[in-house]
Amino acid sequence: MIRFLRQKTNITSILVVRSITLLLLSCTAIRTTVGVISSIPSSLAELPLDGHLSFDELHHIAKDFGNRFQYLPSAILYPKSVSDIALTVEHIWQLGPYSDLTIAARGHGHSLQGQSQTHRGIVINMESLKSPLMKVHRGKSPFVDVSGGELWINILRESLKYGLAPKSWTDYLHLTVGGTLSNGGISGQAFRHGPQISNVHQLEVITGKGEVVKCSEKQNEDLFHGVLGGLGQFGIITQARISLEPAPDMVKWIRVLYSDFETFTRDQERLISEENTFDYIEGFVIINRTGLVNNWRSSFSPQDPIQASEFKSEGRTLFCLEMAKYYKLSDLDTAIKEVERLLSQLNYVSSTLFLSEVPYIEFLDRVHVSEIKLRSKGLWEVPHPWLNLLIPRSKIDIFAAEVFGNILTDTSNGPILIYPVNKSKWDNRTSVVIPEEDIFYLVAFLSSAIPTSTGTDGLKHILTQNTRILDFCERANLGVKQYLAHYTRQEDWKNHFGPHWESFVQRKSAYDPLAILAPGQQIFHKAAPFL
Incomplete structure (x- = not known):
């Protein structure tokens, strides 16, 4: 019928x-x-x-x-x-x-x-x-x-x-x-x-x-x-x-830089495996972005201003580790000691320690501040061809070498997040599909496209770049799963699940x-x- x-x-x-x-x-x-x-x-x-x-x-x-x-x-x-x-x-x-x-x-x-x-x-x-x-x-x-x-x-x-x-x-x-x-x-x-x-x-x-x-x-x-x-x-x-x-009342908000990817991921994994660690751990990739360190000064203070001013980021792919320690005002001294202890275990570039201290709600709502600025410039309601991937820990080095070394060779058109999570904290009875390994990474390419552009910040270029990343993941058999996935064929959804x-x-x-x-x-x- x-x-x-x-x-x-x-x-x-x-x-x-x-x-x-x-x-x-x-x-x-x-x-x-x-x-x-x-x-x-x-x-x-x-x-x-x-x-x-x-x-x-x-x-x-x-x-x-x-x-x-x-x-x-x-x-x-x-x-x-x-x-x-x-x-x-x-x-x-x-x-x-x-x-x-x-x-x-x-x-x-x-x-x-x-x-x-x-x-x-x-x-x-x-x-x-x-x-x-x-x-x-x-x-x-x-x-x-x-x-x-x-x-x-x-x-x-x-x-x-x-x-x-x-x-x-x-x-x-x-x-x-x-x-x-x-x-x-x-x-x-x-x-x-x-x-x-x-x-x-x-x-x-x-x-x-x-x-x-x-x-x-x-x-x-x-x-x-x-x-x-x-x-x-x-x-x-x-x-x-x-x-x-x-x-908590307040947050100690910290960013440090790495020039070596393996050291960067090793430190991230060390932090998430400890019982007494930071309350928030993320990372992001900086590809040939000139002056990013200086841009932090509006909200972060360098621990050593002189050394920080001498650090040059031009032409280099860097990796930023972002951490936060939450605390009650009555526990400030304890929080300071905890942050010092945790930082002493890390192997970041010593001159790139940047610190900030903000109320808890201000830290959590930090992206909204950027939204307000972008809206004022007419840059919020533009195409956002985002790509979010969940990558097994055992394949993250292979992924990074190809994607950050060969596919992404120019300044990125938005933040690139990368940080590990523990599979043990996920319930396998839910509908979410994640990699099978105990630790896997979220890698998120949060690009914004300029509607009228035909260059590297245009929608066509970014979508082509996303396709190249996905094609590589498939060819290399990395076991990657898309988060916020979008497919148009049921066969692709079958493969996803x-x-x-x-x-x-x-x-x-x-x-x-x-x-x-x-x-x-x-x-x-x-x-x-x-x-």
Whole structure:
């Protein structure tokens, strides 16, 4: 029947078949030889919503941070309650496989390649579902209950009122809870606490059938683990219970430079393996960037200004180790001694020790400062062809030699992050795919492209560069996994998930059998068979 409806046929016949099959539903679809034109069922407008559906001014929602893909939806749902989302999803579920409607849950729109968009479907503006649900619970094991559409920066501000804070972060806090938990949530605290998905006690999820389900490790555990890192495929996160810990007051923020990659990674791995170490450890690569050390002076002070002024970075690939030690004001002396002890074990270029001391919230929200500056210059809403890779520890030297030595030979168009994390802090029951080794590296190429440029800072050049990196990883059989992956063929997704593909498909069949949710990931297609 589905194949018949997809052929070039008489429009009247299609409507007759649909009216027989779907009975009283008023969904109308016209299929032509050039594609599918879907209309929103009038019955959707009659749903008893606390919020509302908007059918106008849709263009602003048809883009994301990546600024490369634009898919125009048919409507935007602005929910004011969980039931708004459940009613909408359930209604589309009841329309059955003959309706083309899909649903994309969109948080702050920070996806990179259209993952939070849907073509002619319904986008749910999750940020409409925020504040009323946030509640901090103190005690021996503190936690906070939050909406899936709440921004992490708001959770930080609220929990700090009680002297508490979440344990694990992303580098950028102006993202929604549902967005990061659907992917992983990695930053410089992940080596110690794991990603954000390792610090969740409980979820409330709306499945692709419109069911509202509470889930945790002890209740509906398969859905719980599936949704965490599940790319939005099994349910929409409407509420989360996030683990908290006592919050520090201040941060000693440190950067040092290395000219040798092997020494740089050895020091990183030493630090993440110690029990008493820094609270945050990241690194980044500096490729032929003149004067970077001097640019640090606006927020960092060199330990030895004279030596630092004599250090020259021109024409060299350098590696920066960035560390932070959190502390209470009453523990300042102890923090100073700890930092001195840890630094004494490292083998960085001695003249490149730069230090800063900032409040905890200022450190965590540091990227937002850069955002404000870029927005003022019109450089924020540009294409962001980012590439995020998870690389096994045993292959990181091979990767670095080729990528930093041969493929990237010019000044990079954005930060290049590189730091190790411990696999033991990740739960292998979740949907996230990571390398098999005990330690693996996150390497993130966070490029920004100038839309009008045809040079090395243009989109075409950066995308070609990304392709060269991926091709090398495949040829060299490095066992690399993409984080925030984007594929357009299911065969590529099968390769991405590897032995986990079968369980991923089974979960999809159980919780979203019509493939209504998260069509922008392009893993499954509505009404198409999964197996």
